[in-house]
Every structure is written in C-alpha cells, then in structure tokens.
Amino acid sequence: xxxxxxxxxxxxxxxxxxxxxxxxxxxxxxxxxxxxxxxxxxxxxxxxxxxxxxxxxxxxxxxxxxxxxxxxxxxxxxxxxxxxxxxxxxxxxxxxxxxxxxxxxxxxxxxxxxxxxxxxxxxxxxxxxxxxxxxxxxxxxxxxxxxxxxxxxxxxxxxxxxxxxxxxxxxxxxxxxxxxxxxxxxxxxxxxxxxxxxxxxxxxxxxxxxxxxxxxxxxxxxxxxxxxxxxxxxxxxxxxxxxxxxxxxxxxxxxxxxxxxxxxxxxxxxxxxxxxxxxxxxxxxxxxxxxxxxxxxxxxxxxxxx
Amino acid sequence: xxxxxxxxxxxxxxxxxxxxxxxxxxxxxxxxxxxxxxxxxxxxxxxxxxxxxxxxxxxxxxxxxxxxxxxxxxxxxxxxxxxxxxxxxxxxxxxxxxxxxxxxxxxxxxxxxxxxxxxxxxxxxxxxxxxxxxxxxxxxxxxxxxxxxxxxxxxxxxxxxxxxxxxxxxxxxxxxxxxxxxxxxxxxxxxxxxxxxxxxxxxxxxxxxxxxxxxxxxxxxxxxxxxxxxxxxxxxxxxxxxxxxxxxxxxxxxxxxxxxxxxxxxxxxxxxxxxxxxxxxxxxxxxxxxxxxxxxxxxxxxxxxxxxxxxxxxxxxxxxxxxxxx
Amino acid sequence: xxxxxxxxxxxxxxxxxxxxxxxxxxxxxxxxxxxxxxxxxxxxxxxxxxxxxxxxxxxxxxxxxxxxxxxxxxxxxxxxxxxxxxxxxxxxxxxxxxxxxxxxxxxxxxxxxxxxxxxxxxxxxxxxxxxxxxxxxxxxxxxxxxxxxxxxxxxxxxxxxxxxxxxxxxxxxxxxxxxxxxxxxxxxxxxxxxxxxxxxxxxxxxxxxxxxxxxxxxxxxxxxxxxxxxxxxxxxxxxxxxxxxxxxxxxxxxxxxxxxxxxxxxxxxxxxxxxxxxxxxxxxxxxxxxxxxxxxxxxxxxxxxxxxxxxxxxxxxxxxxxxxxxx
Numbered sequence: 001x002x003x004x005x006x007x008x009x010x011x012x013x014x015x016x017x018x019x020x021x022x023x024x025x026x027x028x029x030x031x032x033x034x035x036x037x038x039x040x041x042x043x044x045x046x047x048x049x050x051x052x053x054x055x056x057x058x059x060x061x062x063x064x065x066x067x068x069x070x071x072x073x074x075x076x077x078x079x080x081x082x083x084x085x086x087x088x089x090x091x092x093x094x095x096x097x098x099x100x101x102x103x104x105x106x107x108x109x110x111x112x113x114x115x116x117x118x119x120x121x122x123x124x125x126x127x128x129x130x131x132x133x134x135x136x137x138x139x140x141x142x143x144x145x146x147x148x149x150x151x152x153x154x155x156x157x158x159x160x161x162x163x164x165x166x167x168x169x170x171x172x173x174x175x176x177x178x179x180x181x182x183x184x185x186x187x188x189x190x191x192x193x194x195x196x197x198x199x200x201x202x203x204x205x206x207x208x209x210x211x212x213x214x215x216x217x218x219x220x221x222x223x224x225x226x227x228x229x230x231x232x233x234x235x236x237x238x239x240x241x242x243x244x245x246x247x248x249x250x251x252x253x254x255x256x257x258x259x260x261x262x263x264x265x266x267x268x269x270x271x272x273x274x275x276x277x278x279x280x281x282x283x284x285x286x287x288x289x290x291x292x293x294x295x296x297x298x299x300x301x302x303x304x305x306x
Numbered sequence: 307x308x309x310x311x312x313x314x315x316x317x318x319x320x321x322x323x324x325x326x327x328x329x330x331x332x333x334x335x336x337x338x339x340x341x342x343x344x345x346x347x348x349x350x351x352x353x354x355x356x357x358x359x360x361x362x363x364x365x366x367x368x369x370x371x372x373x374x375x376x377x378x379x380x381x382x383x384x385x386x387x388x389x390x391x392x393x394x395x396x397x398x399x400x401x402x403x404x405x406x407x408x409x410x411x412x413x414x415x416x417x418x419x420x421x422x423x424x425x426x427x428x429x430x431x432x433x434x435x436x437x438x439x440x441x442x443x444x445x446x447x448x449x450x451x452x453x454x455x456x457x458x459x460x461x462x463x464x465x466x467x468x469x470x471x472x473x474x475x476x477x478x479x480x481x482x483x484x485x486x487x488x489x490x491x492x493x494x495x496x497x498x499x500x501x502x503x504x505x506x507x508x509x510x511x512x513x514x515x516x517x518x519x520x521x522x523x524x525x526x527x528x529x530x531x532x533x534x535x536x537x538x539x540x541x542x543x544x545x546x547x548x549x550x551x552x553x554x555x556x557x558x559x560x561x562x563x564x565x566x567x568x569x570x571x572x573x574x575x576x577x578x579x580x581x582x583x584x585x586x587x588x589x590x591x592x593x594x595x596x597x598x599x600x601x602x603x604x605x606x607x608x609x610x611x612x613x614x615x616x617x618x619x620x621x622x623x624x625x626x627x628x629x630x631x632x
Numbered sequence: 633x634x635x636x637x638x639x640x641x642x643x644x645x646x647x648x649x650x651x652x653x654x655x656x657x658x659x660x661x662x663x664x665x666x667x668x669x670x671x672x673x674x675x676x677x678x679x680x681x682x683x684x685x686x687x688x689x690x691x692x693x694x695x696x697x698x699x700x701x702x703x704x705x706x707x708x709x710x711x712x713x714x715x716x717x718x719x720x721x722x723x724x725x726x727x728x729x730x731x732x733x734x735x736x737x738x739x740x741x742x743x744x745x746x747x748x749x750x751x752x753x754x755x756x757x758x759x760x761x762x763x764x765x766x767x768x769x770x771x772x773x774x775x776x777x778x779x780x781x782x783x784x785x786x787x788x789x790x791x792x793x794x795x796x797x798x799x800x801x802x803x804x805x806x807x808x809x810x811x812x813x814x815x816x817x818x819x820x821x822x823x824x825x826x827x828x829x830x831x832x833x834x835x836x837x838x839x840x841x842x843x844x845x846x847x848x849x850x851x852x853x854x855x856x857x858x859x860x861x862x863x864x865x866x867x868x869x870x871x872x873x874x875x876x877x878x879x880x881x882x883x884x885x886x887x888x889x890x891x892x893x894x895x896x897x898x899x900x901x902x903x904x905x906x907x908x909x910x911x912x913x914x915x916x917x918x919x920x921x922x923x924x925x926x927x928x929x930x931x932x933x934x935x936x937x938x939x940x941x942x943x944x945x946x947x948x949x950x951x952x953x954x955x956x957x958x959x
Binding site: 011015023136141142143145156241245251262281 | 468469471472473475476477478479480481483484485487488561565568569572573588592595596599602606609610611613614617618
C-alpha cells in the first residue's frame with residue numbers, strides 16, 4: 001500500500017508541471033501580460049518596458065515559469081489587476097466555489113446514485129425507461145441552457161429563488177449546485193444503473209441469495225458495495241472537473257467564485273490571476289484523483305494486495 | 307450454464323461539458339472485436355462480419371432511424387438554409403424587438419428585432435460545421451497518436467500517456483476561455499482548432515486501448531511471424547479492428563463539441579456576431595429572458611435536439627457494434 | 633423422503649422465443665443419499681438445481697408446473713420469507729466457480745459468519761469464531777489467521793473448501809453441488825470430492841451432485857439421473873448403470889470416456905449437437921442423434937419405462953440397449 005501511494009505521488013509530479021506549464025504558455029503566448037496592467041488605456045512604450053523588467057517578462061519563458069513556480073511554493077501568487085494579492089482573491093473566491101461543488105456532489109450522490117440503484121434494480125420497467133430518457137435529455141441540454149431555464153422558471157416566473165446569488169451561502173447555492181451537477185448527475189445515474197444491473201447477475205449475488213439472506217441485506221451488503229466502486233471513482237474524478245467547470249454556472253447566477261475571478265482575469269488579461277487560479281485547480285484535480293485511487297484501494301481488496 | 311439472455315446496456319459514453327473531456331473513459335467503450343479472418347476483414351467484409359451484423363441491427367432500431375433522420379435534416383438545412391427560411395438572419399428591425407409569433411416569423415423576434423426562426427435555421431450551419439470538423443480532426447489526430455503509441459509501446463507510449471494525463475488535468479471550458487479570449491478571427495477555425503487541441507487525448511486513449519487489444523489477436527501474431535511489415539499489419543490487420551470504438555466515441559463526442567461551441571459562444575469567446583450561432587443567440591437573448599423567453603427557447607431547443615440526436619446515434623451504433631451485448 | 637421433485641417444468645422467455653429448459657423432471661433424494669445428475673451443458677441440470685434452490689432468474693425464467701416437496705412441504709407454495717429460511721439452513725448450494733461465487737470485497741470470515749448472524753442471530757464475534765471452526769473442519773491451514781483474508785488470496789482448491797464450509801455452516805439436510813470440482817486441477821479435484829463425501833457421511837446429508845464428469849460420479853454417487861433436453865432419460869443405481877446402460881444416450885456417454893483397457897482404439901463420440909431448447913425434436917428428443925432410432929422414436933415420446941426395482945429408462949428400446957452387443 002505504501003509503495004502504491006508513493007508511486008502515485010511520483011506520477012503526479014510530471015502531470016502537475018506539464019499542466020501548469022501548458023497554461024503558463026497559453027496565457028503568455030496568447031496575450032500580452034503587460035496590456036492589462038495599465039487599466040483601460042494602452043500602456044506607453046516606456047512604461048511597458050519598465051513593467052516588463054519589473055515583472056521579469058524580458059527573460060525567456062522557461063525562466064519566467066521557474067521564477068513563478070518558485071514563488072508559488074512560497075505562497076506568493078502575485079498581484080491581481082486591482083492591486084490585490086492573488087491569494088486574497090483566492091481566499092474569497094475558493095470558499096464559495098467549494099461550497100457550490102459540495103452542493104453539486106451531494107446532488108450527484110443523493111439523486112444520481114438513488115436513481116441509478118432504483119433503475120438498475122427495475123431494469124426494463126416503465127420507471128427505468130423514463131429515467132433513462134430523462135438522463136439523455138439532461139446530458140443533451142448544455143449546462144448554460146439548463147441554468148438559464150431554471151433561473152427563468154424558479155427565479156423569475158415563480159419567485160422561489162433569487163435569480164442571482166448575493167452572499168454565496170449554502171441555501172442560495174442549492175439551485176446553482178443542481179445546475180452545475182446536472183450533466184454529471186445524469187452520468188452518475190447511468191453508470192450506477194449499468195453497474196447495478198451487471199452485478200445483479202453476478203455469481204456472488206446469486207450465492208448471497210442462496211445463503212438465504214434477506215433481500216435488503218443482499219442488496220446493501222453484497223450488491224451495492226461492489227456496484228458503487230466505479231461510481232465512487234467517477235464522482236471523485238468529477239470534483240476537479242466541477243470546480244473548473246463552475247465558470248458557466250457562476251456567470252449565470254452571478255456567483256463571485258473561482259469562475260468569476262478567472263473570467264475577470266481573462267477579460268483583463270491578468271496573467272498572474274489566471275495562472276494562479278488554474279494552478280490551484282490543477283492541484284485540486286490531481287489530489288482528488290489521488291484520493292480516488294486510494295479510496296479505490298480501500299474499497300477493493302484486489303487492488304490493495306496487487 | 308447461464309440460460310438468461312443478455313440485454314443491451316443503456317449506458318452511454320460521452321464527453322462532459324463541465325471539465326476535462328474524459329467522461330467517456332468512465333464508461334469506457336471497450337469494444338472487443340470478434341477476431342476476423344487472417345486476411346484483414348475490412349468494413350466491407352464478408353456477409354457475416356461485425357459491420358454487416360451491426361448494420362442489420364441498426365436498420366431495425368427506431369432510435370437510430372430517428373436520430374439519423376434528425377441529423378440528415380440538420381445537414382440539409384446547414385447546406386441550404388434558404389430552402390426553408392426566407393430572408394436574411396442579419397436583417398433585423400428594432401421596431402419588432404421581442405415581438406411574438408407573426409406571419410413569416412413563427413418563432414417571433416428577439417431583442418434586436420431579428421427573426422428568431424430564420425436565425426435558428428441559419429444557426430445550424432455553425433454548429434454542424436464545428437461539430438463535424440472538430441470531430442474529424444480529433445478522430446484523426448487521436449487515433450494516429452494513440453494507435454502508434456499502442457502498437458509500438460515503449461517510451462513513446464509512456465510519454466503519450468503522461469501527455470494525455472496533462473491535458474485531462476486542464477478544465478475544458480477554462481482552456482477555451484484562455485486560448486480563445488485573444489483570438490480576433492471571426493471564423494469557426496479557432497474554435498475547431500481549440501477543440502482538436504484539447505479533445506484528441508480522449509480518442510487517443512480509446513484508440514490506444516483498441517490497438518493493444520487487436521495486437522494480441524492470434525492472426526496479428528501470425529501475420530508478424532510470416533514477416534509482414536509494421537505498416538501492413540497496422541493498416542490491414544489492426545486498423546479495421548480498432549476503428550469501431552473510435553467511431554462510437556467520436557459520434558458521441560460530436561454532440562458534446564456542438565454543445566461546447568455554444569457554451570464558448572455564450573461566454574463570448576467562441577463565435578462572435580455577426581456570425582450566426584445558437585450559442586450567440588442564447589447569450590443575446592438571456593438579458594431579455596423575462597419578456598421574450600421565446601428568443602432563448604427556440605435556439606436552445608434546436609441545440610439540445612442536435613446534441614441529443616448525435617448522442618443517441620452514437621449510443622445506437624455502440625449497442626450494434628458491441629458483440630458482448632448481443 | 634427428504635426431497636421429492638414431481639413433474640417440474642421450467643421455461644425461459646427470451647426475445648427469440650421460449651426455451652423449454654426443464655420438461656417434466658421427477659426425482660427424489662433421501663437423507664444420507666447421493667444422487668448424481670448427469671448431463672451435457674444445456675440439458676437442464678443446473679436449471680433444475682436453481683429451481684429447487686429458488687434462485688432462478690425470474691424473469692426470464694419461470695416454473696410453469698410441478699412440485700418441489702422438501703420434507704413433505706411444497707417449496708413452490710411457500711411465501712418468499714419462508715422460502716428464504718429454507719435456503720442455507722435447509723438446503724444449501726455449492727457453486728462451480730468459487731472465485732466468482734464468493735464476494736470479492738468481503739473477507740471470507742465475513743462471508744462465512746454472515747450465515748450465523750442472519751440465520752442464528754449471533755453476534756459478529758461469535759460468528760467469526762464459528763467461521764474459524766468451519767475453516768478448520770474443511771482443513772484450511774492456519775484458519776485463525778486466514779479468516780481475515782479475501783477470496784482472491786486463496787488457491788482454487790482452498791476457495792472451493794470455503795464454499796463447502798459455507799454450505800455446511802448451518803448443517804443443512806440437503807446440499808446441491810453444481811459442478812463443484814470442474815474449475816479445479818485434477819489433483820485437487822479428488823481431495824475436494826473426498827472431503828465433500830466424508831462430510832456428507834458425517835452429517836448424514838442428502839447430496840445432489842450435478843456434473844458432466846462420469847469419473848467423479850462413479851466414486852461417490854448412490855444413484856444417477858441422466859438428463860437430456862430437460863428430461864431425465866435414465867435413472868438407476870450407480871452400479872447397474874455402469875454395468876449396463878438402459879438408454880442409448882447413457883451408453884454414448886459411457887463409451888466416450890477414455891479407458892485404459894481400450895487404449896489404441898478410436899474414442900467414441902455421440903454424433904450431432906444437443907438440441908436447441910426452443911425447438912426440441914418431437915417424439916424422443918434424442919432420436920436425431922441416436923444410433924438405435926426407429927420410426928416410432930420420431931413420433932412417440934417414450935415414458936420412463938420401469939427397467940427393474942428403482943431403475944427406469946425413457947427409451948422404447950431399453951431392452952435392446954440393456955442387452956446390447958457390447959455389454
């Protein structure tokens with residue numbers, strides 16, 4: 001087990017470097033990092049040159065990357081367009097997005113897994129077909145359309161919620177969380193359904209029935225435990241994707257989270273904000289994946305002792 | 307002895323919108339091709355090949371027929387939009403802004419007084435073009451890189467695996483914002499290029515797995531023992547057997563690329579006016595959502611229907627091509 | 633009579649049609665007796681076992697007629713709740729492939745102990761102690777340590793011993809073993825079979841041994857029922873059957889076993905394939921493959937003719953077969 005963890009940790013390093021380098025290159029090659037620093041006006045050449053020197057932008061890119069990463073590891077993510085340190089922006093933005101992601105994950109687990117288990121057990125019945133169709137529709141409608149529709153219906157027509165989020169508290173984030181979760185929710189439902197339906201026919205479930213176990217015990221102890229392993233993997237991997245994908249949801253509901261700050265950073269071509277936030281998101285993605293792998297090993301002894 | 311028949315699974319593989327384009331891997335499509343004959347059986351193979359069996363299944367599948375019909379119609383209106391819509395999508399009359407249905411404008415008018423019906427019809431072209439081109443690019447790049455890595459293995463395979471890991475770690479919409487925010491060109495090509503750049507790892511993974519599976523077939527070993535060259539083995543023996551899973555994932559991905567184009571256009575970094583695209587229209591209609599929801603609902607409905615058609619098509623093809631589910 | 637199965641019919645409804653897997657099977661097992669059910673795959677032997685056990689997949693499977701009397705009580709008339717109590721405690725089952733039949737994510741101790749927790753209401757700790765006892769009984773070395781291990785950590789033979797221990801745990805009156813040694817190495821097969829036979833004698837259990845392996849049958853069975861296309865075609869005490877089969881199918885099976893005293897001769901093989909259960913041939917279902925078939929076999933379905941006391945054959949020409957040239 002220890003060797004396994006170590007190997008996974010070592011594998012993370014090149015991926016982390018590669019992903020952050022890629023984003024660093026994308027931001028620097030595509031945009032002019034100085035352009036955003038003089039506010040709305042274009043910088044005059046002398047100021048621009050001075051700024052370049054100040055930020056070390058006259059050096060080769062790989063050197064800039066190394067300097068940047070060295071600073072990041074000491075906790076210095078640079079300065080945002082409004083003069084605030086990027087870390088301060090993160091401190092206000094990440095809690096909101098983390099809450100939003102948590103709401104989304106809870107929806108995936110509660111609704112997705114439940115629907116998947118029920119339909120997997122009742123395969124071929126009308127309820128199963130209806131849920132399957134519904135998941136297809138949810139997958140087909142892009143998140144931003146789902147979001148706008150729910151905002152229109154619940155926020156504007158029926159006044160159940162405020163159309164835009166003000167403080168980012170959990171209760172305000174319920175509908176946005178559902179929107180963020182929607183596509184993954186449909187995937188979780190389908191994945192759980194397939195997994196349950198497959199394992200239902202497995203030999204060890206037959207054994208459990210032959211042992212004379214009550215139905216609920218066969219389902220919870222033997223069927224669910226095995227069927228949920230791939231689902232847990234999916235949901236874990238989804239954490240990183242949800243946080244990175246929250247950008248659309250946050251824009252629709254005007255949530256001032258990671259997506260909002262990134263969007264602002266990109267609009268104002270503020271390199272440090274963008275690279276900083278993306279670096280943290282990549283790290284979250286990698287750590288979530290690592291945790292999923294470890295969890296997998298805990299849930300499935302065949303991996304643990306391999 | 308198991309007497310119960312196997313029923314096809316309803317699960318689908320696809321790419322998600324939220325994050326990395328790797329959702330497909332979670333329900334990974336691992337189509338194991340039934341070993342064909344020693345002389346590579348191509349798509350137009352013998353009477354009882356996988357492909358003819360699949361085609362026989364598909365012809366009788368209502369889901370396939372319906373989605374194929376929708377897609378044919380979409381292709382038709384993207385080629386000849388004027389056949390069913392009169393007027394230009396760019397001729398707008400502010401006096402009619404937010405009006406409801408009227409003769410010649412069954413879907414009403416949007417916030418700028420443009421004919422929503424005409425714009426929705428003309429919007430199909432952008433979506434279909436982006437979807438087809440991106441899928442083609444992703445499928446070509448992904449299967450060549452993945453296929454070669456899977457076939458030759460070794461260092462290149464390890465390097466490619468790490469590189470795909472890197473791409474999966476970058477959230478798609480975010481990458482799109484960063485890369486496309488500085489693009490000034492108002493054609494579909496930057497969007498297509500971006501999708502190919504971030505989308506190929508998904509196909510590459512699938513193709514790599516399929517090639518590794520096909521490589522282990524006895525007839526490939528036999529061909530190698532008989533001294534066939536690498537290129538001959540790859541093209542004649544492996545490619546025909548590895549192509550099925552790539553086709554399935556690519557079809558489903560096509561739908562999600564269309565959705566991605568709309569999302570990027572909604573965020574203002576995809577296509578930009580005066581291009582006509584469903585994403586642009588949805589974005590433009592969202593401020594008027596209270597008074598003129600129809601301007602949002604029609605393009606959104608068209609978008610959803612298109613994505614649905616491609617996903618269902620891919621789903622049906624997958625069921626037909628997967629011999630295990632027969 | 634411990635178990636008495638009367639006129640059992642099972643069918644499977646599939647997309648392609650209705651498969652008649654079991655078509656009027658009758659047999660009985662007494663306490664302490666071993667009945668071997670012999671047949672090719674598709675003969676309905678496993679389906680019969682599943683029907684008795686109550687673990688048939690419904691749908692597509694369906695019991696359309698018959699009675700399954702266990703200690704005089706018709707199991708098919710019981711409510712699911714009562715039926716469940718019979719499973720494991722009254723009738724237990726041993727499956728063919730222990731690796732897939734044991735739950736991969738639970739330790740063997742949990743899986744063995746579960747029987748005592750559910751059926752006897754024991755605490756987990758007591759159940760664990762009983763699990764160790766059981767593993768000792770089936771001679772798994774270092775049972776106290778290995779009780780925490782998972783199925784994949786055991787060898788094939790050891791895993792099958794755990795299956796046997798699980799079936800024995802509540803000392804059931806009847807055990808159904810479905811090809812218990814097929815998945816094992818030949819050397820291990822004998823050990824496992826011996827253990828099963830020994831424990832059966834000790835507990836005086838009825839044993840239904842489902843197999844296609846004539847070698848296994850000869851050593852342990854008291855009586856044999858040969859199944860073909862969902863019917864019992866011959867039922868006889870094991871010695872009588874081996875001495876002189878009264879059905880051409882049984883004879884075909886016996887002749888296709890390699891024998892040392894016939895070394896060098898060509899091995900006999902029954903021609904043709906087992907019938908499609910959706911289109912079972914009319915008359916005697918074996919007639920298309922039978923070397924003795926006459927016109928009457930194509931039209932008239934043979935009943936189980938009494939051959940001698942406790943012996944029957946479903947062949948119009950059982951006399952000719954019994955006194956055939958070879959025997």
